[in-house]
Amino acid sequence: MCDGDVMPAAALVIENLSFRYRDRQELAIHDISFQASPGEILLIAGASGCGKTTLIRCINGLVPRSYKGEMTGGVTILGEETKDWKLSQISQKIGTVLQDPERQILGTNVLNEVAFGLENLGIPREEIRQRVNEALKFLKIHQLSERETFTLSGGEKQKVALAGVLAMRPSILLLDEPLASLDPASAQDSLDTVRKLADEGMTVLIIEHRVEDVLRINPERVMFMSEGEIRYLGNLSGLSQVVDYREVKLPAKQILERARQDQPQAEITILPGAASSSDARSEAFGLNDSKAIVKFEDVAFGYEADVEVLHGLNLEIKRGDVIAVLGPNAAGKTTFVKHAIGLLKPKRGRVLVNGRDTKEASVAEIAGTLGYVFQSPSHMLFAPTVSEELSFGPHNLKHPQEQIETEVKEALRIVNLSDKEQDPPLALSFGQQKRVSIAAILAMQSRILVMDEPTAGQDYQNYMNFMDSILQLPGFEAILFITHDVDLAVIYANRVLIVNDGRLIADGRPQDVLRDFDRLKANRLVPTSLLSLNLERLNATGRFMRAEALAHV
Amino acid sequence: MLVAWKYRKRKSIIQWFDPRAWLIFYACFLVSTLAFWDVRFLLFFFVLALIVLFNSGVKWHEIRRAFLFIIAFITFFAILTFLTGRGGTELYTEEHLIREFKAPFSIFGWTPTLKITVERAFYAVTQFVRVGSIAIMTVLIPYSLNPALYGITFKGLGLPDKFAYAMDLTMRFIPTFARDFQLTMDAQRARGYELEKISGGVVEQVRKMGPIFVPVTIHAIIGSEDIIDAMDLRAFGVGPRTWLPVLKRDFKDRVLIWFGVAILIASLVLGFIGYGKFWVPEALLRLAGG
CATH class of the missing domain: 3.40.50.300 (P-loop containing nucleotide triphosphate hydrolases)
Known part of the structure; x- marks a missing residue:
């Protein structure tokens, strides 16, 4: 493990954190240590089951309060250890947006949904209204306030879920695969909002498989997890040197550079049952x-x-x-x-x-x-x-x-x-x-x-x-x-x-x-680095290929 | 949109009142209607229900399917009890025959026979009016009460925060549940499953519904974990909560509540002194030679 730049005044400190779920033999995460600073975006990547979600649950307090098990090590938020905090205390410091906004949204209309956490804390109505309006305006979704939540699109649901969290004014924001159900343009909108929040001083931890998408908003650091441990923690440039390009979706040019050092892979035969021709x-x-x-x-x-x-x-x-x-x-x-x-x-x-x-x-x-x-x-x-x-x-x-x-x-x-x-x-x-x-x-x-x-x-x-x-x-x-x-x-x-x-x-x-980027944009699609690379080399290749294959053309 | 709320803001007698007042009135109406088997009394409730229906602001095309189903359902059971004579026997002991139809054949010595009696005919009519009144008033509720206000309404009726919010959550997740149900239906139909062709006895039919019920249940259980997490993460249940919506009850709401309570008391008193039992017109009895 290598740590990146040391940042002052950590908002979040994780020290030697390990956790084993009550009904499991093996540890879900072990010996995790890192810090995150105000204004920092930390991207957490890794295969399914590598412990990312457990780490997030340890930070937001669901572990061990809702998910029982054996936890060692410590979580410190803004200088205070959270071990003896109630979930309601933690929820005012740490906001969490879950993967599926459909399940996270609890209110039948947007106003009720965004106000939910504040209502639970027993805050007076006037203050709730003010904070709800602030959150909706910040995310530029004020026009949705009277809408019924089931009528919202995927992107709108994601923003409403985020507004519900922001209304509680957390210092740290945890996002668990926030892009999973979004079209490329909606994903881009969401990520721009995340960047804006970080630029205003919030600490953001974002779990995402769509690594390349998140790299567009320049996260300060990247963490790569494997089998419950941190395999890499540092700046972006080091990531591609450490992880296998087949494990994490890196920008196409980085894959190309790495794949050049490897033997070319045999092309797969698509639909062998369809054509008499091999191609x-x-x-x-x-x-x-x-x-x-x-x-x-x-x-x-x-x-x-x-x-x-x-x-x-x-x-x-x-x-x-x-x-x-x-x-x-x-x-x-x-x-x-x-x-x-x-x-x-x-x-x-x-x-x-x-x-x-x-x-x-x-x-x-x-x-x-x-x-x-x-x-x-x-x-x-x-x-x-x-x-x-x-x-x-x-x-x-x-x-x-x-x-x-x-x-x-x-x-x-x-x-x-x-x-x-x-x-x-x-x-x-x-x-x-x-x-x-x-x-x-x-x-x-x-x-x-x-x-x-x-x-x-x-x-x-x-x-x-x-x-x-x-x-x-x-x-x-x-x-x-x-x-x-x-x-x-x-x-x-x-x-x-x-x-x-x-x-x-x-x-x-x-x-x-x-190849028509204007048309893609008009249909909420975002050109990727692999698409651009393929278009650059189309004259030579005659067709689209994966980045590893382009490395050997 | 595969699943949509029935509620709309409309020019409606129901929406004119505070939802708490309307629910109290509805409960009084329900209990009062159930207290009677005398169609003369039941007609009062039926007319009341029709007045509410025609002033509910709900368009016919919105409720057409629901009402056709209810009418078909009530008619089916009214006819079934009429034909078999098995309903209502606890309400009358004597039957007055109008006409009898005997099948021209026998099965193992049993000759199918249809007896048309005054009691059976009037029981079917009474049942239709009674269930119809309740159905009209019940069907209008989802079209008229704002789902966003269910929680505060039940809180206002005295339920604790957790129970009251459970009502809000139920309203919130009905469309999600319906969407999941539809997805599973589609997934299984795409594998050649034809729900409409399920045959066999009741147990067998339930067993054959497994391809629908098992995934829907499993999905609901998986989804509930996220819901619980989402609630925990936003401090649900840590103490008394503020309810952002505010309901206001005024004079007309108090009048409605007292009207409902008056109907209820009158119904109970009438029942206590022997009114409201199953009734058939004397003229019909004479027609049948009684």
């Missing part, structure tokens, strides 16, 4: 003239009679397509995808799956062609064993029993979970649950895999491995995924759709769609 990607680059499996003809839809949310979509999905659907929150991306799988039927126009109008087919009938994997596996897993979970779909589709057994075993083999056949799916790790949910679709023999935010909630290394393995699965003829991550489109897609306000804004090859 499905190039086949799909305009050369794919096969018959459409899915066809949208002037599709319009609205959840309410007089409000249209999709306005006349026209497109086709063909064999060999790897389609990334980009667009801001609430753009209609999920509504569009639900039409493809027949969960929603158009109010105008039609969707054809294998030439058949989805209005005349049940979702079960369409499931044989399109399999949909939802963002969170916990929304679908229910069976007592993985094997039963996987047989659920084929059983519903009335596959013969012998065929189901073969399909389940084959699906498990493909996702590398054959040894988990009799395990309860809900007892598996998040990554394994994701693979079970993919296997459930594979077992149904669906030809097209549809995924909603496939990488959300996973760390960089895990989600890249996950995407690599999914794209190489032999069972699918096409893949479509919704994402906020522009780099996923750059690395994996051979076709990009931009959807905004229920309209198809762009549809084409990644290098054609993503």
Whole structure:
């Protein structure tokens, strides 16, 4: 471990901190020591399960008050040790914004939500109103004060949750993956606010997998955690020298420099089941003239009679397509995808799956062609064993029993979970649950895999491995995924759709769609360093590649 | 938007009153209605409910689905009890036959027979009016009471802070729960699960609902951990809390409360002295030859 610049008058001091959860054998974090100063942003990165969230819980007092266990070492805030403090005392010094604002927002309207903490402290009404207004004005969301919280967009929810914390006037702000559910532009807005708070003297600790995004606001220091310990603590420039570029998403140029020293990696074969040619990607680059499996003809839809949310979509999905659907929150991306799988039927126009109008087919009938994997596996897993979970779909589709057994075993083999056949799916790790949910679709023999935010909630290394393995699965003829991550489109897609306000804004090859930065900005997308690097070298490469591959071109 | 609150600010008789006053009146109305099986008394409550409905400011298209469901539900059970004669037998001991229909066949010696009696017919009508009155008044509540005020309303009715805030939390998380439920429904339908085709006995049907109930429950449990953390981190429950919204009760609210209490007392007194029991018109009894 190496410490960065020593900063005076620490707002937060952590000394030899270790914690073991009551029901666990091993320590979640051990021997953590560091300081953070007023006005400093400390970015905390590391793989899922490395102890980041436990560290945050130790600082904000949830450990050991709500999460019991054995804690040693000390947490000192503004010169005072918090060991004997009540949670209500700590909450006035330390504000915490959790990963999912949907679960953190407790009030039915914005005013109630922002006032919640102050109400609990029994502060007089007039002072509450004044502090709530201050917080809303600081975040420039005063116009939302009368809105019901369930009507807010993802970005608005994040700001309202932050306002609720800021109203309590903390000196230290803890942010646990604040960008997870935000589109790139909303993420950028949130980060700019964080920078502003730090510049006004607040100490900010931010846990985030999207390291490259946070680097844009120049955090003073970066901490990299692994297996409950600090592996690196220091300035930004040192980070790329210490950590593996496959573990943390670094700016593309830094990956490029590091990857030059390594042997080139073999390129993955995308959709081996789709193309007779070995390069499905190039086949799909305009050369794919096969018959459409899915066809949208002037599709319009609205959840309410007089409000249209999709306005006349026209497109086709063909064999060999790897389609990334980009667009801001609430753009209609999920509504569009639900039409493809027949969960929603158009109010105008039609969707054809294998030439058949989805209005005349049940979702079960369409499931044989399109399999949909939802963002969170916990929304679908229910069976007592993985094997039963996987047989659920084929059983519903009335596959013969012998065929189901073969399909389940084959699906498990493909996702590398054959040894988990009799395990309860809900007892598996998040990554394994994701693979079970993919296997459930594979077992149904669906030809097209549809995924909603496939990488959300996973760390960089895990989600890249996950995407690599999914794209190489032999069972699918096409893949479509919704994402906020522009780099996923750059690395994996051979076709990009931009959807905004229920309209198809762009549809084409990644290098054609993503080169127009003005259009990206207009659709709340932010160009990444990998995209820029690829565009710089497009003449030489002829296509988009991951940074490691560019290092050897 | 898949899940939306029914509440809107509108020109409504319900919203004209303080929500505490309205809930007290509603409770009085509910208990009073349940005290009667005499359709003549029940008509008073039914008319009262209709007056509230027509002055609630709720548009027909907003409540159409809810009302069609309620009407179908009440009609189904009224007809079911009418046909089987199994409802209301605790309210009358004697039946006056109007007409009897016998099936022209027998099953193992049993001939299906439909008896139309005055009591059965009037029990169905009474049931319709009674449940209809309560349903109208109940359905209007989510359309009329501001969900942001549920907590302070129950606090104002004397509940402790924690219980009162639980009402606020319930209102807050109903849309989230509904969204999670819809997501699970969609996820399972995308795997060929067809809820509408579930068959078998009650136990079997519940078992077959597992693909919906298990993920929804697990998700709710996982989500509740975040909710508890969020509450702890903002000092919930450390002491008496300030409630930012302020409710004001004035003369008209006191009148409404006293009106509700008067109805309740009158209903209880009438019941105590023997009024309000199941009633059938004499004319119908004569028609049936009673």
